[in-house]
Amino acid sequence: MEKAINITLKVWRQAGPKAKGGFETYELKNISTDSSFLEMLDVLNEQLVSERKEPIAFDHDCREGICGMCSLYINGHPHGPDAAVTTCQLHMRKFKDGDTITVEPWRSNAFPVIKDLMVDRGAYDKIIQAGGFVSVNTGGVPDANAIPIPKKDADEAMDAASCIGCGACAAACKNGSAMLFVSAKVSQLALLPQGRVEAAARAKAMVAKMDELGFGNCTNTGACAAECPKSVSLSNIARLNREFLCAKFKD
Amino acid sequence: MAKKTGKQELAEAAELVKNTVVDAVLEAKEKAEEVVKEAVKAIKGETATIDAKIPEGPLAEKWSNYKAHQKLVNPANKRRLDVIVVGTGLAGASAAASLAEMGFNVLNFCIQDSPRRAHSIAAQGGINAAKNYQNDGDSVYRLFYDTIKGGDYRAREANVYRLAEVSNNIIDQCVAQGVPFAREYGGLLDNRSFGGAQVSRTFYAKGQTGQQLLLGAYSALSRQIGKGKVKMYSRYEMLDVVVIDGRARGIIARNLVTGRVERFFAHAVVVGTGGYGNAFFLSTNAMASNGSAAMQMYRKGAYFANPCYAQIHPTCIPVHGAFQSKLTLMSESLRNDGRIWVPKKLEDAKKLQAGTLKGRDIPEEDRDYYLERRYPAFGNLVPRDVASRAAKERCDAGYGVNSTGLAVFLDFSDAIKRLGKDVVEAKYGNLFQMYEKIVDENPYEDPMMIFPAIHYTMGGIWVDYELQTSVKGLFCIGEANFSDHGANRLGASALMQGLADGYFVLPYTIQNYLADQISVPRMSTDLPEFVEAENAVQAKIDKLMAVQGKRSVDSIHRELGLVMWDFVGMGRTKEGLQTALTKIKAIKKEFWSNVFIPGKADDLNNELEKALRLSDFIEIGELMARDALMREESCGGHFREEYQTPEGEALRQDDKFSFASCWKYTGDDNEPELLKEELNYEFVKRQTRNYKS
Numbered sequence: 018m019e020k021a022i023n024i025t026l027k028v029w030r031q032a033g034p035k036a037k038g039g040f041e042t043y044e045l046k047n048i049s050t051d052s053s054f055l056e057m058l059d060v061l062n063e064q065l066v067s068e069r070k071e072p073i074a075f076d077h078d079c080r081e082g083i084c085g086m087c088s089l090y091i092n093g094h095p096h097g098p099d100a101a102v103t104t105c106q107l108h109m110r111k112f113k114d115g116d117t118i119t120v121e122p123w124r125s126n127a128f129p130v131i132k133d134l135m136v137d138r139g140a141y142d143k144i145i146q147a148g149g150f151v152s153v154n155t156g157g158v159p160d161a162n163a164i165p166i167p168k169k170d171a172d173e174a175m176d177a178a179s180c181i182g183c184g185a186c187a188a189a190c191k192n193g194s195a196m197l198f199v200s201a202k203v204s205q206l207a208l209l210p211q212g213r214v215e216a217a218a219r220a221k222a223m224v225a226k227m228d229e230l231g232f233g234n235c236t237n238t239g240a241c242a243a244e245c246p247k248s249v250s251l252s253n254i255a256r257l258n259r260e261f262l263c264a265k266f267k268d
Numbered sequence: 269m270a271k272k273t274g275k276q277e278l279a280e281a282a283e284l285v286k287n288t289v290v291d292a293v294l295e296a297k298e299k300a301e302e303v304v305k306e307a308v309k310a311i312k313g314e315t316a317t318i319d320a321k322i323p324e325g326p327l328a329e330k331w332s333n334y335k336a337h338q339k340l341v342n343p344a345n346k347r348r349l350d351v352i353v354v355g356t357g358l359a360g361a362s363a364a365a366s367l368a369e370m371g372f373n374v375l376n377f378c379i380q381d382s383p384r385r386a387h388s389i390a391a392q393g394g395i396n397a398a399k400n401y402q403n404d405g406d407s408v409y410r411l412f413y414d415t416i417k418g419g420d421y422r423a424r425e426a427n428v429y430r431l432a433e434v435s436n437n438i439i440d441q442c443v444a445q446g447v448p449f450a451r452e453y454g455g456l457l458d459n460r461s462f463g464g465a466q467v468s469r470t471f472y473a474k475g476q477t478g479q480q481l482l483l484g485a486y487s488a489l490s491r492q493i494g495k496g497k498v499k500m501y502s503r504y505e506m507l508d509v510v511v512i513d514g515r516a517r518g519i520i521a522r523n524l525v526t527g528r529v530e531r532f533f534a535h536a537v538v539v540g541t542g543g544y545g546n547a548f549f550l551s552t553n554a555m556a557s558n559g560s561a562a563m564q565m566y567r568k569g570a571y572f573a574n575p576c577y578a579q580i581h582p583t584c585i586p587v588h589g590a591f592q593s594k595l596t597l598m599s600e601s602l603r604n605d606g607r608i609w610v611p612k613k614l615e616d617a618k619k620l621q622a623g624t625l626k627g628r629d630i631p632e633e634d635r636d637y638y639l640e641r642r643y644p645a646f647g648n649l650v651p652r653d654v655a656s657r658a659a660k661e662r663c664d665a666g667y668g669v670n671s672t673g674l675a676v677f678l679d680f681s682d683a684i685k686r687l688g689k690d691v692v693e694a695k696y697g698n699l700f701q702m703y704e705k706i707v708d709e710n711p712y713e714d715p716m717m718i719f720p721a722i723h724y725t726m727g728g729i730w731v732d733y734e735l736q737t738s739v740k741g742l743f744c745i746g747e748a749n750f751s752d753h754g755a756n757r758l759g760a761s762a763l764m765q766g767l768a769d770g771y772f773v774l775p776y777t778i779q780n781y782l783a784d785q786i787s788v789p790r791m792s793t794d795l796p797e798f799v800e801a802e803n804a805v806q807a808k809i810d811k812l813m814a815v816q817g818k819r820s821v822d823s824i825h826r827e828l829g830l831v832m833w834d835f836v837g838m839g840r841t842k843e844g845l846q847t848a849l850t851k852i853k854a855i856k857k858e859f860w861s862n863v864f865i866p867g868k869a870d871d872l873n874n875e876l877e878k879a880l881r882l883s884d885f886i887e888i889g890e891l892m893a894r895d896a897l898m899r900e901e902s903c904g905g906h907f908r909e910e911y912q913t914p915e916g917e918a919l920r921q922d923d924k925f926s927f928a929s930c931w932k933y934t935g936d937d938n939e940p941e942l943l944k945e946e947l948n949y950e951f952v953k954r955q956t957r958n959y960k961s
Contacts, residue, residue: 051708052591059593059822066820066875071867074874076381078554080594082702083479084385099705106705131525132872139502142382146494150487151446155366155771156437158444162401165455175448175473178480182384205446212446 021047022114026061028073029121031130038130040119050110054097055080055087057109075134082106082246085181088188089134090121095185095244103183103246123188127195127231138184140230141198148222149202151212170208177204179247186241186249192233197241199223200257201249207260217264224261318571318930318945321732322426327951328408331430334733335776339783346371349782350790352519352534354506354561356383356489358482358763359746360540362770365488368497370775372782375532376489377501377521379556384486387542387554388766391478392599392699393462394470395442395763397435402459406467408432413952415761418464418651419726419754420904420920421954422574422928424947426733427751434772435764439471441771445484449473461604462759464651464959470760475599475698481763485770504530505877506561507805509537509568509742512797516568516742520801524877527870529805531793535785536741536778539565540770543725543747545578547885547892548837549829551722552584552597558881559888562729562748570737571930571943573730573750575888576896579757579905580838581723582608582655585706586675595721596706598678599699600759603648605683605692606716608655610667610676612636620669627669627677627715638662642915646959653756653905653918654959656720660838661916663719670717679715720838724762726753726905727895730930730945734777735769738930741785743778745769750928755904809869812879817862821878824859828882828889831855836893841909845897849890856886891931891940898942901925913956922954 023046031038045064048057055077062072078086082103089104091097097107112118120134128136178201186197203220206212212219235254242251323334341349349372353364356378364376378386400406411432416423439457443449449471450458459468473480492498503524510518510531518533544559545551566572583598611617612634619625638658640647650658659676662668669675684692689712693700700711707717729737729744731751737744746766753761792798835848859882867873902911902918903925911919927944934941 049589049591051588053593053706056591056593060591063820063822066864066866069864069866072875074872078380078385078556079387079390080555081390081596082705083476084380084387084389084554085382086380086385101701102705106702108705108708110708135872138381142384142490142493142500142502145384145487146490150491151444152491153441153444153488154369155362155441155488155775158440161399161439161443161449162456166451167455168451168453171448171451174446175450175480178448178483179474179476181479182382205448209446209448211444 020050022050022109022112022116024048024112024115025117027117027119028134030073030133033132034129048109050108052109053080053105054089054091054107054109055105073134074132077105080105083181085183088123088136088183088185090123090188092119095123095188096183096246101246101248103181123184125184125187125193127187127193128184136184138182140232141182141184141195143230144195144199144223144226145202147226148215148219151206152215164210166209174205174208177201177208177249177253180249181247183246185244185246187232189240189244190233191238191240192236194235194241195227195232196235196254196257197245197249197251199227200253203257203260204253207256216260217267220257220260221264318943319732320424320945321734322424323733327425327429330426331433338776338780341779341782341786343371345786347373349373349785350375350534351536351538351778352377352532353538353540354519355386355540355542355746355748356486357386357388357540357542357746358478358485358766359748359770360386360538361482361485361489362767363538363540363745363774364498365485365492366771366775367778368492368495374492374498375501375534376498377504377506377519379503379505379524381502383489383500383502384483386482387557388482388763389479390552390554390597391763392475392597393601394460394472394477394760395438395481395767396462396469396758396760397439397471397764398432398469399436399439401457402468404467406469410467411435411469414465415752415758416754416952417957418758419756420918420957421754421922421926421949421952422577422903422947423752423754424928425949425951430773431752431765431768434768437772438764438767442481442484445487447473447480447484449480460601461649462600463603463649463655464646464758470601472601475601475696478763481767485767506539506541506564507880508564508801510798510801511568511739512791512795515740517791518793518798520798520805522805525872527868527873529802529809531798531802533791533793533798535788536743536782538743538745538774538778539729539748540744540746540766541748543728544885544888545722545725547828547889548722548832549825550587550592550595550833552581552595555594558884560881560884563884563887565729565737565739565742565744566931566933569739569933570742570744571730571932572727572891573928573930573945574727574755574895575891575931576836576899576906577726577755577904578722578892579652579724579726580656580720581652582659582720583678583718584721584723585703586670586672586717586719596702597721597723598703598716598718600652602678602696602699605687605695606648606678606680607637607682608639608648608659608676608678609635609637610662610669614666617667617669621671621673623671627679628681628713636667643959645961650959651756651758653907656838657907657916659720675717675719677715678718680711681715684712724757726750726755726757730928734780735774736777736781741781743774745774755906808883809876809880812863812876812883813865813869815861815863815865817864819858819862819864821863821865821875821882824855824863825878825882825885828852828855828886832889832892836889836896839907839909840896842897845893848893849897852886852890852893859883859886894940895929895931898929899925918957920956926954
């Protein structure tokens with residue numbers, strides 16, 4: 018049920034990509050526990066605007082946990098302390114009256130800060146551009162039921178495909194590795210006959226692009242899957258490794 | 269000759285001469301009158317009639333005929349032509365990818381950090397297609413008919429038939445891209461039912477169909493970006509369309525990171541920027557979803573059609589606090605197994621509102637399953653507008669079930685008994701989880717509480733059969749245009765229309781235009797039209813920054829939203845709409861004299877972005893109210909309380925309002941001019957929608 022809490026926020030502020038950043042402290046009173054974390058930030062921003070100060074820049078859009086636009090490192094966890102949710106679906110009832118909450122942007126070499134809590138995740142798009150697709154043009158494709166696909170494979174592909182590209186995996190990883198993100202796409206397409214044709218080339222191209230963009234290596238700590246808001250499974254990384262090794266052996 | 273003949277012959281000859289002269293004079297007079305009419309219209313700036321360019325022939329052959337006879341652009345010439353696509357949702361991404369695959373150079377813009385984030389991603393339930401995989405009697409004609417009927421006979425027949433026709437190609441395309449649709453144990457595709465249909469034609473990927481379809485289009489788009497055929501501009505917002513000699517030749521866009529206003533040229537401009545539901549502040553749209561691109565096109569001469577047709581979705585999580593930033597949809601697919609009810613007894617409703625009684629404690633005989641009661645044939649699966657109004661009717665009568673009295677139950681206890689919790693969880697698990705995270709109640713034990721919310725706008729920029737606006741070379745696709753859904757959209761049809769436009773319609777029709785542009789060289793963005801457009805945008809930004817008033821953008825937006833919901837929402841009246849117009853005028857004045865935008869214009873500035881969008885939402889709100897006031901009938905999502913049947917159903921006035929209202933911009937301080945596209949129903953007989961039997 019609804020109650021109101023008072024909290025202290027320590028928020029990372031940084032004017033631009035090259036500027037020196039630092040934490041600012043804000044006091045917030047009477048925050049409804051029914052509000053989401055981002056709605057709490059809206060309240061703070063309204064307060065800042067009313068004091069004629071610049072509001073905090075942060076990424077957000079759908080606020081339904083599916084677009085992958087929101088980020089934020091909250092008390093040391095990507096998307097905060099609650100499991101299997103994005104920041105926009107994290108609610109203030111997960112915090113207690115009097116709490117101090119630390120809010121930072123993603124910290125990863127491949128995701129430079131743009132302003133305050135906003136980072137540039139263009140690197141993920143570049144990895145997809147390198148091979149995260151099936152090479153078919155519009156039109157001239159077979160009937161959708163022409164190739165039956167075992168339900169188990171389709172379901173597994175769907176689970177892998179539920180990745181929202183938010184960047185939490187790389188942000189959570191001590192090596193800054195994007196393996197969970199890459200493996201989710203490689204798995205989804207490798208599990209389906211439509212994507213199987215290019216599976217080897219895809220695995221190689223996407224891994225090469227990931228390395229080129231400055232993401233780190235995977236040492237199987239599992240932090241990525243633990244923090245993933247969509248619970249994308251670590252087994253995808255195993256599948257990616259298999260695909261990648263097979264492809265390399267064939268070379 | 270006359271000298272040689274008798275008197276009679278002479279008279280006949282004279283008569284002949286006279287008749288010839290009279291005919292000639294009459295003809296000349298007629299012609300002169302026509303010329304005068306045309307001249308008057310030209311002076312008024314009015315086109316003679318609104319020509320939707322619908323191809324000749326029987327309904328089922330129109331699209332084939334069009335494709336067989338349209339002009340095409342050969343591969344060598346495609347390379348010389350640039351196309352701007354604004355938006356990367358289902359329509360924008362699929363169009364950009366398809367055009368690039370064909371060989372055009374595409375410039376693609378989106379406001380988010382990545383094209384994968386467009387709000388199509390949030391669509392949950394599914395996508396319709398007339399595959400008839402279930403052998404339950406579906407066909408292209410039936411999908412067409414259901415869509416026309418669902419839209420309350422206010423859509424264009426030829427467009428809707430084409431949509432139904434290409435629906436099957438979409439499913440094939442998505443499967444080929446690796447979209448993991450739900451499947452049966454035999455390996456074939458599964459379907460479910462949606463509102464307004466008696467067949468199971470909805471394809472789905474868990475409760476994340478929009479996400480999977482968008483990621484399919486995004487992967488096709490990414491492939492073209494990787495190949496260099498699409499140049500992607502993310503974190504860019506379109507701020508104007510540039511028109512040169514009556515043709516769209518580019519856009520002005522603001523780089524949202526640097527704040528710089530930039531100019532872009534193309535031979536044609538395609539806009540797929542979604543709907544304008546956020547005029548209501550609280551809606552199921554994403555925070556950045558806006559109607560500004562539509563208003564920019566409108567101000568440059570594109571007609572805005574049927575602005576008052578907005579869809580209020582019946583199954584959303586109810587409003588719960590003043591801090592709330594948006595509303596969350598619970599997929600319509602839940603109505604396959606969930607039953608909607610309120611208590612029969614007013615005293616039970618009072619206890620629910622006070623929190624002293626739980627829904628699960630009310631015995632079966634005291635529950636009013638009002639949709640099943642009122643609409644036995646379709647039950648809980650009536651179309652959205654019907655379900656929303658029925659919920660409002662019960663809540664207005666005092667039977668609401670939460671603390672605000674503005675909610676009804678969506679109950680799964682029967683489904684859990686019938687199918688088991690596991691099956692329900694497999695079908696709807698992610699939606700149940702989302703509900704639990706937001707409301708903090710377990711929907712497996714207590715029935716969900718839902719209430720209608722603004723979700724989708726059927727109205728939008730007017731386009732002809734080729735998806736071209738009334739400005740040459742300016743195309744509009746997806747939710748942003750007005751076509752196909754009439755006055756109400758059926759569930760799982762938005763995804764269908766977005767992808768139909770982007771994959772299978774626009775890539776054809778745009779060539780009919782571009783075929784005449786092959787000799788047009790790329791133009792410099794230093795042309796005066798570009799400079800003027802940029803200056804106007806800059807002037808608007810400067811004006812906003814200079815107000816330096818006392819109120820935040822959001823506070824004014826919330827105020828607008830309340831006016832929209834109260835007076836331009838589910839039940840509209842003449843008086844209410846007039847009140848809305850007055851109130852919106854006052855809000856406009858308040859906005860331009862008292863808004864405060866911190867920071868600088870030439871920097872990343874979220875408040876400035878929101879202010880620019882709000883300035884257009886205010887105009888859209890006014891246009892919606894104006895259109896709703898003009899349309900003295902009830903149809904689909906537009907419900908004028910003065911026009912209803914004794915049972916409270918929507919009452920159309922086909923003799924007076926069977927047209928698409930097309931509003932033409934006539935200047936900032938002038939009232940827009942109303943033009944009409946008559947909707948001629950050649951193939952379907954208009955009927956009163958009946959979901960009862």
